[in-house]
Amino acid sequence: MNSRFARILVPLLVGIAFLALWEGLVRASGVKPFVLPAPTVIAESLVQNFASLMASLWVTFRVTLAAFLLAVVGGVGLAIVFSQNRLIETALFPYAVALQVTPVISIAPLIIIWVGYDRVEIAVLILAWIVAFFPILSNTTLGLRSADHNLRDLFRLYGANRRQVLTELQLPAALPYILAGMKISGGLALIGAVVAEFVAGSGAATGLAWRIVEAGNRLDIPRMFAALFLLSTLGICIFFALTFLERRLLRHWHESAMRREI
């Protein structure tokens, strides 16, 4: 079995076999579609509701992407501030941890009330950002500290200033850590957006999570599955996009991104 071909083909075959089995069992047993719809029924619903589902996908995607990008900027930015000033780090890091360990679902109602029901999308953005922010902060903080000590000495020897140490040494050394944090945060941003929409509920939000709630209320289970399918696809795309970015940026030098010949 050839590696690259097999890596795509084998999971694909498993997926097709699973769908076929699902279809066959649903048809043979006569389970009602509002309990478990067959894959073909789900596909049909996807086609029928294509416009509204796509509009919702766009909403969810937009919020997730915005939250993710703000988390990257905020996380890397705050980590840089931390690396420049130990006092600020000591003062603020515990609160960053507190924000992280508080389950987002428990603060979602509060944030939504504060922001207002007429601007739910902003509340969703804030909640998704809270969830996505911490992995980037902690990974970048670790990465900025992980630069080779001898290289640091070398920079000192040549009279490098703080900015040079940061841009020429610490940030490049932290890049693999930042990218690893981004991979975690990409998924978390989506989770945060979905959770926030669930809590917001009641038609104020228009993303895919709301489509799921709505379809559930109407017992339109095929449509619920269709929305779920799009949500998973979005998550997978985010993951692969970030993996691709990681490979591109690190392929020349970092062990994690190198192809081994032997």
Add this chain to the structure above:
Amino acid sequence: MTEPVALIELAGIGKTYANGTVALGGVDAAIREGGLVSLVGPSGCGKSTLLRIVAGLIAPDRGAISWPASGARPSDIGFVFQDATLMPWARVTENVYLPLKLQGIAQDKAMPRVRDALARVGLAEFSDAFPRELSGGMKMRVSIARALVTEPPLLLMDEPFAALDEFTREKLDDDLLGLWLAHRFTTVFVTHSIYESVYLSERVLVMGARPGRILADIAIDAPFPRGRTFRESQAYVETCAKVSAALREGAAI
């Protein structure tokens, strides 16, 4: 013949680490301008600490370091670590350009010097490679090119070839001697290899541990350039034996 002026003068240099270990217990030494001196000793004798004090990377607790020939510590010091210590994300050229970049010299102005430094260590064709594509010996050459690109009056080397195989090490020893003969930068070379110290230097300072101190100061009179003839000569064998005896004496105390 007039006595050459010392570039580095160490007077009673002492260093005690926070855990109470006395790394250096009063080291006196003078190193002449343009000289090539080895510090040889067992691990833990403070030879790396001494090198870092000379570089100004750490401050001594006791004693003073002065610079009779130049008046002050040279602003340009080349430093070569045991590992090549290259930036893995940067190409060979960018690694060698680093010291000049940190000094604010524009890339187009610095490039001829970078190319020249790489040519001197025989790596002209590898300027676009990434460090991981190079062998251990080649990485060390890049590290030496980086140390020499500013044409420093002083080169400090901290067991630079210790991690390399014997053949590569001998080759690099010869290359280093060639560079030193051509440019005469003052060189302080830390090693734990007796053979390497004798082969390379004009003078070997033998160090002992606990506390770190200088046990013997052995001059090696063999003319440069040295080569196979010196490596196989009686004088070489005898000097190695002398350094070895000094080390044993230090260990016995």
